[in-house]
Amino acid sequence: MTELFKTALTLVSFVAIPLLIFLFLGWGFVKKVKVYEVFVEGAKDGFTTAVRIIPYLVAMLFAIGVFRASGAMELLVALLSPVTNLIGMPAETLPMALMRPLSGSGSLGIMTELMKVHGPDSFIGVLASTMYGSTETTFYVLAVYFGSVQVKNTRHALPAGLIADLFGMLGAVFICRVLFGI
Amino acid sequence: MLNYVWIGLIVLGILIAVGNDLKDDFHNTYRNGESLNAMVLVDQPPSALRESWEGEMVIPADDFNAFYGVTSATKEIRQPVRITTATTGESSLLLNVDAAAPEPWRTMAKNATSKDKLIGTLRSIRFEEGGKRAHVEIILEPIRFVKIRAVTQAALDYASTAVNIALGLIGIMALWLGVMKVAEEAGMIRIVTRMLTPLTKRLFPEVPPDHPAVGSMIMNLAANMLGLSNAATPMGLKAMEELNKLNPKLGTATNAMCTFLVINTAGLVLIPATAIAVRAAAGSANPGIIIGTSIFGASCATIAGLIAVKLLQHMPRFKKDDPALQPSSEREGGKEDAHD
Numbered sequence: 145m146t147e148l149f150k151t152a153l154t155l156v157s158f159v160a161i162p163l164l165i166f167l168f169l170g171w172g173f174v175k176k177v178k179v180y181e182v183f184v185e186g187a188k189d190g191f192t193t194a195v196r197i198i199p200y201l202v203a204m205l206f207a208i209g210v211f212r213a214s215g216a217m218e219l220l221v222a223l224l225s226p227v228t229n230l231i232g233m234p235a236e237t238l239p240m241a242l243m244r245p246l247s248g249s250g251s252l253g254i255m256t257e258l259m260k261v262h263g264p265d266s267f268i269g270v271l272a273s274t275m276y277g278s279t280e281t282t283f284y285v286l287a288v289y290f291g292s293v294q295v296k297n298t299r300h301a302l303p304a305g306l307i308a309d310l311f312g313m314l315g316a317v318f319i320c321r322v323l324f325g326i
Numbered sequence: 327m328l329n330y331v332w333i334g335l336i337v338l339g340i341l342i343a344v345g346n347d348l349k350d351d352f353h354n355t356y357r358n359g360e361s362l363n364a365m366v367l368v369d370q371p372p373s374a375l376r377e378s379w380e381g382e383m384v385i386p387a388d389d390f391n392a393f394y395g396v397t398s399a400t401k402e403i404r405q406p407v408r409i410t411t412a413t414t415g416e417s418s419l420l421l422n423v424d425a426a427a428p429e430p431w432r433t434m435a436k437n438a439t440s441k442d443k444l445i446g447t448l449r450s451i452r453f454e455e456g457g458k459r460a461h462v463e464i465i466l467e468p469i470r471f472v473k474i475r476a477v478t479q480a481a482l483d484y485a486s487t488a489v490n491i492a493l494g495l496i497g498i499m500a501l502w503l504g505v506m507k508v509a510e511e512a513g514m515i516r517i518v519t520r521m522l523t524p525l526t527k528r529l530f531p532e533v534p535p536d537h538p539a540v541g542s543m544i545m546n547l548a549a550n551m552l553g554l555s556n557a558a559t560p561m562g563l564k565a566m567e568e569l570n571k572l573n574p575k576l577g578t579a580t581n582a583m584c585t586f587l588v589i590n591t592a593g594l595v596l597i598p599a600t601a602i603a604v605r606a607a608a609g610s611a612n613p614g615i616i617i618g619t620s621i622f623g624a625s626c627a628t629i630a631g632l633i634a635v636k637l638l639q640h641m642p643r644f645k646k647d648d649p650a651l652q653p654s655s656e657r658e659g660g661k662e663d664a665h666d
Contacts, residue, residue: 154597160552168505172512179508186507190500193563194492201488207335209484213476214343245591256604264610273605273616277598278623282591286328289587292563293570296577298328299647300638301584305591308631312592315626319619 193292200291204283208246217242233271233317236262240272241313245282245306252276271320279312343473350472355394356434358468361449362393366407366460378410381460383421390428398428405431409448409462417448419464434469495559502560506542515541529589529632530582532572532650539568543586550590553599562590575649581639588635592627595620 172179211217217239224242225235233241236258243251255272262268282305290298350356368381383406387399406422421444423435435442449463509515519526519541526533526540533539542565549558565586573580579587598620605613638644645651 156552160549160554161557164557165505168509168512168514171514172508175512177508177511182508182511183504185504186510187500187504189503190498190560191496193503193567194496194499197495198489198492201492202485203332205484205488205491206481207332207339209480209487210339210343210477211335212339213473213480214339214341215346215473216338216342219342252600252604255601256608259604259608259610264605264608265612265615269605269608269610270616270619273598273601274619274623276601276604277595277616277620278593279627280591280593285591286587288559289562289566289590290579290583293566293573293583294577295570295579295583297579297647299579299584300327300635300641300644301579301587302328302331304584304588304631304635304638307634308588308592308627311630312623312627316619316623318626319622323619 196294197288197291200287201284204287208283212243212247212250231314231317232321234268236268237271237275240275244275244279244313245309248281248284251281267320267324270324271316274316274320275313278316279309282306282309339477343477346473347471351470356430356469356472357394357466358470359465360393361463361465363389364462364464366409366462368458368460377412378408380406380408383407383462394430396429398430400428403428409451411448411451417451419446419448419462420444421446421466433472434466437469437472437475438467498556499560499563502557503564506545506561506564510538510541515545518544529585532580532582533569537568537572539565539572539582542568547589551594551596553595553597562586573649575652578647578649580649581635584639585632585635588631589628592624592631594624594628 169179169183172182220242221235221238225238228235228238228241240251240254240258243254255276258272259269264270264273282302286298286302286305290296290301354360362385365384366381367384368379382404385399385403387401387403390399390403391397405424405427407419409417409419411417423431423442423444425432427435431444435444438444444466446464446466449465451463452461453459454461506515515538516536519536519538522540522544523535526544527535530540530543542561546558546561546565549555549561566583569580569583569586570576572582597617601616601620602613605616639648
């Protein structure tokens with residue numbers, strides 16, 4: 145059953161993009177939209193949107209880069225590991241949980257490293273990959289999405305996003321302990 | 327809030343880097359100025375023509391660990407070395423540090439005068455077995471400010487990474503914005519919007535249910551769930567642009583924008599393709615085992631995020647900036663500086 149579900153979803157993710165393009169452009173043509181002209185008109189905004197994001201992304205990524213390079217992560221891990229030990233989260237996966245909202249490439253690196261050291265099917269390996277799949281890179285999404293519309297005052301988006309990350313990580317620990325518990 | 331977190335990351339980063347460097351200096355982590363005993367297996371002894379000789383430096387793992395106070399060396403260390411003996415002044419050596427070298431040598435080499443090489447001075451040398459082996463006493467070059475240098479490098483690297491990421495989006499953005507525009511003109515977006523009105527009315531009460539923003543948001547969320555991230559981002563940005571058309575105060579996030587963003591940051595994906603690929607590459611017997619657990623984790627994130635965003639928008643500090651509640655309803659063009 146899960147196999148079938150997986151195959152179906154993999155199939156969808158392969159054909160979805162050509163299908164969407166076919167459907168949207170084809171439907172437009174049927175509806176007598178001047179497809180080429182309208183496409184070009186819309187695509188024109190691609191450049192300006194991407195360029196508009198640059199200052200927001202530079203501000204965000206540079207701050208995260210400074211934080212990561214300073215060794216602050218090790219300090220945070222040392223401070224937080226007594227708390228996470230209480231909920232049965234292995235200390236090795238704490239850097240993963242902390243890095244996930246900050247940096248996609250950083251957490252990918254940690255996940256790969258953890259699997260190399262502990263094995264992908266170990267509890268730590270399963271938990272780390274579940275954590276990776278349990279949330280998005282909040283700071284990156286925030287910079288890109290708000291940057292594209294020049295929103296500087298992000299109000300409660302960041303705290304809410306971080307609360308979501310926290311519960312994503314807690315949920316990952318909970319479900320992994322229940323299913324593959326030590 | 328973002329202001330505090332942002333400055334916190336930078337200030338904490340710099341302060342901790344300085345603190346770490348002071349700690350390294352205090353403990354002399356890199357054993358600056360202390361002499362280390364090693365043996366050199368000589369490949370090419372000095373001749374009348376050459377004053378330098380090449381060989382392999384050998385240090386037993388225990389000696390190395392004891393000297394640096396670490397546990398990183400697990401086997402005997404063997405690194406190529408070139409020693410130049412001078413008749414006057416100090417003899418010097420050049421140690422190659424490759425990926426097989428243990429810490430802290432790799433960190434030291436990264437911060438040394440020449441990359442991936444450590445320069446040192448020779449305190450004493452004693453040959454045995456007809457010049458095939460030599461016992462040496464060396465002092466490696468002093469290594470300081472490792473973290474501060476790393477911070478400087480990271481600041482510059484990440485700034486250009488940001489630009490590369492943004493520029494890399496141009497093509498994908500143009501493609502999908504073009505497709506979306508055609509879909510919009512053809513009335514496609516309106517159809518998608520109508521299908522999910524009952525749900526979107528609850529999630530985004532501020533947005534009129536037939537507004538084009540709703541269609542873009544639904545397509546973004548659908549693309550995200552299917553793991554089509556390169557289609558999802560352009561659709562999401564399109565949705566933000568539409569939401570911004572409803573924003574009475576440019577430059578400040580509306581409630582709908584925050585809600586939409588939180589759903590995106592929670593990142594509910596039906597197939598976490600990246601994690602599965604990494605697991606498969608690491609030789610997992612069952613890479614797909616995390617699909618269910620990831621969906622569970624991301625659902626927790628999504629539900630918690632939605633509850634949080636709906637509660638936080640009523641908090642006085644966030645409510646006072648709500649664009650919908652501003653006294654003047656005309657768009658101010660985002661001139662005003664953001665306060666937190």
